[in-house]
Amino acid sequence: MxxxxxxxxxxxxxxxxxxxxxxxxxxxxxxxxxxxxxxxxxxxxxxxxxxxxxxxxxxxxxxxxxxxxxxxxxxxxxxxxxxxxxxxxxxxxxxxxxxxxxxxxxxxxxxxxGARANPEVDPETLVRLLWRDEAFIALVRLGAEPSPRSTRSTLWTELLRLADLAQLRAAVRRALRHRASNPSPSRFMPLLTDGRAGR
The missing domain is CATH 3.40.1350 (Trna Endonuclease; Chain: A, domain 1)
Incomplete structure (x- = not known):
């Protein structure tokens, strides 16, 4: 059955x-x-x-x-x-x-x-999938220098200002893939591959 x-x-x-x-x-x-x-x-x-x-x-x-x-x-x-x-x-x-x-x-x-590409993705909703450390890292990868004391909302706002939709999608996918294999939020720092500190 x-x-x-x-x-x-x-x-x-x-x-x-x-x-x-x-x-x-x-x-x-x-x-x-x-x-x-x-x-x-x-x-x-x-x-x-x-x-x-x-x-x-x-x-x-x-x-x-x-x-x-x-x-x-x-x-x-x-x-x-x-x-x-x-x-x-x-x-x-x-x-x-x-x-x-x-x-x-x-x-x-x-x-x-078959599923087709979605024409309706909303950046302001998408960015909210990022945890604070993930948003911080995404900004650093874009060349920004966010304050270590910035709130999550501030980091989201700055990311929306600097990133286009393709960059934002990539940042979210990268964070989620890393989250799936590294459940501890403290492990997000290795995402910085250019040697700069995340804090």
């Missing part, structure tokens, strides 16, 4: 099976400026968000989730039970990917629509 837990866990297991992906996978990924959490975030050369809707789920929250995810992820994919497939096509922006879940003894996936 295929349980609800197995169905919900199958997308994660598929992503974990991909080479070199496991260290960069986040469950229940918090989206700033919202009360939403993506079921899975995969961070590599891009930030990809995945929302899972099984037969037991409703689509009630999707109208809130879609714009929230759109403010931070480079691509988004809805992984949905077949009964939701038609509805999500009408509910989601065209750049969202849609993958249909099939259950026939085992769990399978069919790509209904």
């Amino acid at each position: 295929t349980t609800e837990a197995v169905v919900r866990g199958a997308p994660r297991q598929k992503l974990l099976a991909a080479p070199k992906q496991a260290p960069n996978l986040f469950d229940e990924f918090w989206v700033p400026r919202s009360n939403e959490r993506a079921d899975i975030a995969l961070v590599s050369r891009e930030m990809n968000g995945y929302e899972i809707k099984t037969d037991r789920d409703t689509l009630r929250r999707l109208p809130r989730q879609a714009p929230a995810y759109g403010r931070v992820f480079d691509r988004c994919t809805a992984v949905v039970a077949s009964r939701h497939s038609s509805a999500v096509i009408d509910m989601l922006p065209e750049w969202w990917g849609i993958v249909e879940i099939s259950v026939n003894g085992t769990v399978g996936f069919t790509v209904t629509r």
Whole structure:
């Protein structure tokens, strides 16, 4: 018997099976400026968000989730039970990917629509994914000399002023990848590769 837990866990297991992906996978990924959490975030050369809707789920929250995810992820994919497939096509922006879940003894996936590049990323939301030390390091990498006493909000503001969207995306991806393999915030200092101190 295929349980609800197995169905919900199958997308994660598929992503974990991909080479070199496991260290960069986040469950229940918090989206700033919202009360939403993506079921899975995969961070590599891009930030990809995945929302899972099984037969037991409703689509009630999707109208809130879609714009929230759109403010931070480079691509988004809805992984949905077949009964939701038609509805999500009408509910989601065209750049969202849609993958249909099939259950026939085992769990399978069919790509209904591939995920495209997100045109709606919001820098002011994206920057809030950075912890204080991460924002400090991002500024130093850009050649700035932030004060060691600067607050996180001050560092965010300065980063938004100095970095374009591509640079900000890269800084966030770099920080999240490092965070995944180095859980302790005190370990972020090695991200400075040019010999300058972070404090």
